[in-house]
Amino acid sequence: MLGKTAGGLYWMFRFLERSENTARLLEAGFRMALTRSSDAESEWKSVVITSGTGLGYENKYDSYSDTLVMDWLLRDTDNPSSVIAGTKSARDNARLVRTALTTEVWEAVNDNWMTLRDLLAKPVTTVDLPAALALIRKQSALVRGALHGTMLRNDIYDFARIGTFIERADNTARIIDVKYYTLLPSASAVGSSLDNVQWEMILRSVSAHRCFRWLDEQDMTATAIADFLIFDKRLPRSLAFCVKQTTENLRYLEQEYQTRHPCHDLADKLGRQLKTLDINTVFDHGLHEMITEFIRDNNALGTQIEKDFRFIG
Amino acid sequence: MPPIGCAFASDRYHDRMTKTAKNFDEMVRTDGSVTHPYAAYDAWFKSQDPARLESKAEEAEAFFRRTGITFNVYGQSEAQERLIPFDLVPRILSHREWAKLSKGIDQRVRAINAFIWDIYNRQEILRAGRVPKALIAHNEAFVPQMMGFTPPGKVYTHIVGTDIVRTGEGDFFVLEDNARTPSGVSYMLENRETMLQMFPELFSQIRVQPVSDYPKNLRRSLSACAPQACSGKPTVAVLTPGIHNSAYFEHSFLADQMGAELVEGHDLRVVDGRIAMRTTKGYRVIDVLYRRIDDDFLDPLSFNPESMLGVPGIMDVYRAGGITIANAPGAGIADDKAIYSYMPEIVEFYTGEKAILKNVETHRCAEPEALRYVLDNLAELVVKEVHGSGGYGMLVGPAASKKEIAAFRKKLEARPGNYIAQPTLSLSTVPIFVDQGLAPRHVDLRPFVLVSPQGVNITPGGLTRVALTEGSLVVNSSQGGGTKDTWVLED
Numbered sequence: 001m002l003g004k005t006a007g008g009l010y011w012m013f014r015f016l017e018r019s020e021n022t023a024r025l026l027e028a029g030f031r032m033a034l035t036r037s038s039d040a041e042s043e044w045k046s047v048v049i050t051s052g053t054g055l056g057y058e059n060k061y062d063s064y065s066d067t068l069v070m071d072w073l074l075r076d077t078d079n080p081s082s083v084i085a086g087t088k089s090a091r092d093n094a095r096l097v098r099t100a101l102t103t104e105v106w107e108a109v110n111d112n113w114m115t116l117r118d119l120l121a122k123p124v125t126t127v128d129l130p131a132a133l134a135l136i137r138k139q140s141a142l143v144r145g146a147l148h149g150t151m152l153r154n155d156i157y158d159f160a161r162i163g164t165f166i167e168r169a170d171n172t173a174r175i176i177d178v179k180y181y182t183l184l185p186s187a188s189a190v191g192s193s194l195d196n197v198q199w200e201m202i203l204r205s206v207s208a209h210r211c212f213r214w215l216d217e218q219d220m221t222a223t224a225i226a227d228f229l230i231f232d233k234r235l236p237r238s239l240a241f242c243v244k245q246t247t248e249n250l251r252y253l254e255q256e257y258q259t260r261h262p263c264h265d266l267a268d269k270l271g272r273q274l275k276t277l278d279i280n281t282v283f284d285h286g287l288h289e290m291i292t293e294f295i296r297d298n299n300a301l302g303t304q305i306e307k308d309f310r311f312i313g
Numbered sequence: 314m315p316p317i318g319c320a321f322a323s324d325r326y327h328d329r330m331t332k333t334a335k336n337f338d339e340m341v342r343t344d345g346s347v348t349h350p351y352a353a354y355d356a357w358f359k360s361q362d363p364a365r366l367e368s369k370a371e372e373a374e375a376f377f378r379r380t381g382i383t384f385n386v387y388g389q390s391e392a393q394e395r396l397i398p399f400d401l402v403p404r405i406l407s408h409r410e411w412a413k414l415s416k417g418i419d420q421r422v423r424a425i426n427a428f429i430w431d432i433y434n435r436q437e438i439l440r441a442g443r444v445p446k447a448l449i450a451h452n453e454a455f456v457p458q459m460m461g462f463t464p465p466g467k468v469y470t471h472i473v474g475t476d477i478v479r480t481g482e483g484d485f486f487v488l489e490d491n492a493r494t495p496s497g498v499s500y501m502l503e504n505r506e507t508m509l510q511m512f513p514e515l516f517s518q519i520r521v522q523p524v525s526d527y528p529k530n531l532r533r534s535l536s537a538c539a540p541q542a543c544s545g546k547p548t549v550a551v552l553t554p555g556i557h558n559s560a561y562f563e564h565s566f567l568a569d570q571m572g573a574e575l576v577e578g579h580d581l582r583v584v585d586g587r588i589a590m591r592t593t594k595g596y597r598v599i600d601v602l603y604r605r606i607d608d609d610f611l612d613p614l615s616f617n618p619e620s621m622l623g624v625p626g627i628m629d630v631y632r633a634g635g636i637t638i639a640n641a642p643g644a645g646i647a648d649d650k651a652i653y654s655y656m657p658e659i660v661e662f663y664t665g666e667k668a669i670l671k672n673v674e675t676h677r678c679a680e681p682e683a684l685r686y687v688l689d690n691l692a693e694l695v696v697k698e699v700h701g702s703g704g705y706g707m708l709v710g711p712a713a714s715k716k717e718i719a720a721f722r723k724k725l726e727a728r729p730g731n732y733i734a735q736p737t738l739s740l741s742t743v744p745i746f747v748d749q750g751l752a753p754r755h756v757d758l759r760p761f762v763l764v765s766p767q768g769v770n771i772t773p774g775g776l777t778r779v780a781l782t783e784g785s786l787v788v789n790s791s792q793g794g795g796t797k798d799t800w801v802l803e804d
Contacts, residue, residue, distance in 0.1 A: 095556045257593070
C-alpha cells in the first residue's frame with residue numbers, strides 16, 4: 001500500500017472520529033447550559049477548551065454564548081475541529097484513498113458529507129440542535145457500520161482503526177483533563193448537586209452515562225468515574241480500551257508486514273504504563289499530571305506511526 | 314393501454330426536429346420514419362410510462378451524486394464538484410456504421426504514431442515537404458528531449474480519444490485527435506452501468522456490444538508496453554495531479570478498475586535508475602506510468618522547474634529504458650490544431666492509403682490568404698485557438714453577438730498564427746428525454762482507442778456528448794453539455 005494511502009486512511013478516520021466527538025461534546029455542553037443557566041458562559045468556555053480550539057475561538061470572539069459556540073463547533077470552517085471541517089477533511093481523505101475503500105464505505109462518507117453540508121448550510125438554532133446532533137451521530141454510525149460490515153481485515157482496516165483510536169484516546173483524555181478538578185477525590189467530599197451535573201456532563205461527552213449506570217451498582221463518585229474513563233476495558237472510549245485497540249491493530253500490521261517498528265515499542269510502553277497503574281496510584285501521582293503525560297505519549301505514538309509507515313515522504 | 318402523450322412521442326419529436334434545423338437526425342428521417350438502428354428502441358420507448366422515465370432520470374442523478382461521479386470546474390470556488398448531466402436515451406449506431414468508423418480510426422491512430430516517431434527521429438515528412446518545418450520547430454507541443462529516442466514498443470499514444478462529428482448518413486468527420494491525456498472514458502463506463510441498472514429489460518431485447526472490458530484492455534495494453542528494465546509482471550500506476558483536478562474521479566476510477574496504484578508526484582522518486590513509489594513497506598518499482606498530467610509538469614528537471622506535480626529525474630529514467638510513460642511526452646505534436654489540417658496528408662504519407670475518415674475543412678490563419686477569408690467570414694465560422702481545449706477561447710460565429718465578433722477580430726489580428734477556423738458544421742442530432750417526450754439535440758462522439766505493440770483496440774461506442782440547450786452546438790461538459798450512453802448494435 002502507498003504510504004500516502006495509509007496516511008489518508010488514518011486521517012480520514014481521525015477526522016470522522018473528531019467531528020463525531022465535537023458533536024457529542026456540544027451535546028453535553030448544551031444540556032449543561034440548559035440545566036445551569038447561571039454559569040452558562042464558563043460552561044461554554046470549557047466546552048471550547050475541551051475541543052482543543054480555545055485559541056482559535058478567542059482570536060475570533062470576545063465572549064462565550066450558546067449561539068457563538070454552537071456555530072464555532074458545528075459550522076465554522078476556520079475551526080479545523082468543527083463538525084463541518086472534520087466531515088470535509090474526512091471526505092477529502094476518502095477521495096484520496098478511494099481505491100482502498102469499498103463502495104459502501106465511500107458512499108457512506110460521501111453521503112455523510114452531502115447530508116451535513118446541507119444540514120449546516122445555515123446556522124443551527126437551539127431549537128433545531130437536538131435533531132441536528134442526532135443526524136450527525138446517525139451519519140457517523142452509518143460510516144462505521146459500512147467499515148465494519150464490508151472492509152477486508154487487512155492493513156487498510158488497521159490504519160483506519162488506528163486513526164480512530166489515536167483520536168478517540170486524545171479526545172477522552174482532553175475531557176478528563178479539562179474537568180479533572182471535579183474528579184479529584186476531594187471533590188466528592190463536597191458531594192454537591194453541582195458536581196453531579198459536572199460528572200453527568202463528563203459521562204455524556206463520551207456517551208457513557210448509561211453504561212456507567214449499567215456497570216456500576218455503586219454510587220456515582222469521582223473515583224468511580226475517573227476509574228471508569230481511564231481503566232475500564234469494557235468502555236469503548238476509555239483510555240485503556242483505545243490503547244488496547246491501537247496496540248492490537250499495530251500488532252496485526254507487524255504480522256502482515258513482518259516488520260517491527262519503533263511505534264510498536266511506544267504502543268506497548270503506553271499499554272504497560274496503564275496496566276501498572278490503578279486509580280489510587282493515579283490520584284497519588286496526580287490525575288492532571290498523569291493525563292498530561294498520556295496526551296503527550298499518545299500524540300508521540302501517532303507521530304511515530306506516521307513516520308514508520310511512511311505517510312509522508 | 315399505453316399512456317397518453319407517449320404514443321405520439323416520435324410524432325412530436327418529428328415536429329420538434331423539423332422546427333429547429335435542417336441538420337441530419339440520427340433517429341427520425343425527414344419523412345418522419347424511424348431509422349434502422351433506432352427501430353427497436355423506439356418501439357420500447359413508446360411502450361413506456363413517461364412518468365416512470367421521469368423518475369428514472371431523477372434516480373440516475375441521485376446515483377451519480379451518491380457515488381461521487383463528479384468533475385471539478387476551474388474558477389468556481391465552493392461549488393467545485395459538479396455533475397455532468399446524464400441523458401437516459403442512448404445514442405445508437407448500427408454495426409455497419411461502427412465498422413466503417415472504427416476502421417477509419419484505426420488507420421488514423423496508426424498514422425499518428427508513425428508520424429510522431431518520424432518527427433522525433435528522421436523527419437522524413439518534413440524533408441518531403443508534406444508538413445512545413447516551421448510548424449514543428451515553433452510548436453509548443455514539440456518536446457526536443459524526445460529527439461532520437463524510441464519509447465518502449467514504439468508506441469507514443471497509448472490512449473487516444475478521437476472526436477468525431479457526423480453531418481449526414483455516411484458523413485463522419487474527425488474534429489480533433491486527442492493524443493495527450495484524453496478524458497471521459499469513466500463516463501462511458503458509468504453511463505453504461507447506469508443504463509444496465511435502470512433498464513435491464515432493454516438490454517435483453519436489444520443486443521448491444523459491451524464496453525465493460527475497457528479497464529482490463531487498458532491494463533493489458535499498458536503492460537504490453539513495459540520498458541526493457543521490467544522483469545516479471547509489470548507494475549502499472551496512474552499519476553494524478555490530485556483530488557482537486559477536474560478529472561480526479563476518472564483517475565481514481567481507472568486505477569481502481571485496473572487494479573493499479575493511484576499516485577501523485579510526491580509519492581514517487583528515482584531509486585537505482587528506476588521510478589519507485591513510497592509504500593508502507595518501503596519503495597517499490599513502477600514499470601508503466603499512465604500519467605494524467607501534462608508534459609510541462611512531468612519533470613521539473615527537464616520541463617517546468619516550478620512543477621510540484623511531477624517526478625524530478627523521470628525523463629532520464631525514461632530515456633534509459635527504466636519506465637514507460639503513457640502517453641509519451643511530446644505526443645501532443647500530433648493533436649495540435651495546426652497539424653490537424655495536415656492529417657489527410659499525414660495518413661497518406663505513412664499508410665499509403667487515402668484517409669477513410671474526413672477532416673473538417675480548416676483555414677490556417679497563419680496563412681495570409683486564409684486569414685483574409687476568415688476575417689471576412691467570421692460570422693459563419695468557428696475559430697479555435699491552436700493549443701486550446703475544452704471549448705475555451707473559441708468563437709462560434711453564428712452564435713456570437715456583433716460585439717463578441719468585434720472583440721475576437723482584434724485577438725485574431727494580433728496573433729493570427731494562434732488560430733485556425735472551420736465552417737460551422739451542421740452537427741447531427743439525436744433524441745434526448747425532455748418533459749415526458751423526446752427532443753433533438755446536437756452531439757459529438759469520442760471513441761476511446763488503445764494502442765500497443767499488439768495492435769489497436771477500439772471500444773465499441775465511446776462517449777457521446779450532447780449540447781442540452783436547444784439549437785446549441787457546444788457539447789463541452791465545462792459549458793453545460795451532457796453525456797449519453799452510446800450503443801453499437803451487434804450484427
